[in-house]
Each structure stands twice: as C-alpha cells, then as structure tokens.
Amino acid sequence: LEPWLSIDWSAQPDWEWESAANDSPLALMNQWLEAVELSRSITNTAIAVGGIEQLAKRKWPNNESPSLRWIILHMIEEYARHNGHADLLREFVDGETGE
Known part of the structure; x- marks a missing residue:
C-alpha cells in the first residue's frame, strides 16, 4: 500500500x-x-x-492466529486509545474537557 x-x-x-x-x-x-x-x-x-471467525494468515510468535473478529476489536480499542490521547492533548492546550 x-x-x-x-x-x-x-x-x-x-x-x-x-x-x-x-x-x-x-x-x-x-x-x-x-x-x-x-x-x-x-x-x-x-x-x-x-466470515468474521476466520483466522489470520500471519501467526503470532506462539504459532497461533487471531481471528478477524479479534483483529477488528483490537483496532477499535487502539483507535479509541489514540483518540483519548488526542483529547488529552487538546485539553492541555485549551483547557476544555468533555462531558
């Protein structure tokens, strides 16, 4: 890509x-x-x-493969975590806080 x-x-x-x-x-x-x-x-x-339960082609070091469901949920978690970081930076800059 x-x-x-x-x-x-x-x-x-x-x-x-x-x-x-x-x-x-x-x-x-x-x-x-x-x-x-x-x-x-x-x-x-x-x-x-x-399907969502299919396993990834690449394996982890322990030779297991995560499911597509696990990968998608992990990406949601990571995205949310980074949005939280951005929110903290914004709050530091302007003092505004969320609800």
Missing part, C-alpha cells in the same frame, strides 16, 4: 513520524479518508469471503 511500499525504511527509519510535516491539513485528511475506505473495503471482502 502506498505510500508505505515506496519508502526506503533503511534510509528513512523515522519516515512515519516526519512525513506529514509539510503536508496541509486537507491533504492529511484526504489521505486518512482514503485509508479508511481501503480498510473498510478489505474488511468487508474478508468477512464476505471467510
């Missing part, structure tokens, strides 16, 4: 932390929206083909 496939990670090991420095907010939002759409498409296809 681009742009990640084209990155020379040995030459730019911190690319993912530095790549957006000169991008506009609109460009970043569009890139995020494209990634979300691709993720939804891949997930929907995987569910249609093998």
Whole structure:
C-alpha cells in the first residue's frame, strides 16, 4: 500500500513520524479518508469471503492466529486509545474537557 511500499525504511527509519510535516491539513485528511475506505473495503471482502471467525494468515510468535473478529476489536480499542490521547492533548492546550 502506498505510500508505505515506496519508502526506503533503511534510509528513512523515522519516515512515519516526519512525513506529514509539510503536508496541509486537507491533504492529511484526504489521505486518512482514503485509508479508511481501503480498510473498510478489505474488511468487508474478508468477512464476505471467510466470515468474521476466520483466522489470520500471519501467526503470532506462539504459532497461533487471531481471528478477524479479534483483529477488528483490537483496532477499535487502539483507535479509541489514540483518540483519548488526542483529547488529552487538546485539553492541555485549551483547557476544555468533555462531558
């Protein structure tokens, strides 16, 4: 998936932390929206083909494979965690708190 496939990670090991420095907010939002759409498409296809209980092709170090259900729930947890981090940063900047 681009742009990640084209990155020379040995030459730019911190690319993912530095790549957006000169991008506009609109460009970043569009890139995020494209990634979300691709993720939804891949997930929907995987569910249609093998169901939500199918096991991942890649195995963990213990030789077990998580189910697609586990992967989706894990992604929801990670997304929520990072949204919480962003909320804390915003609160630090402007003092506003949620309900």
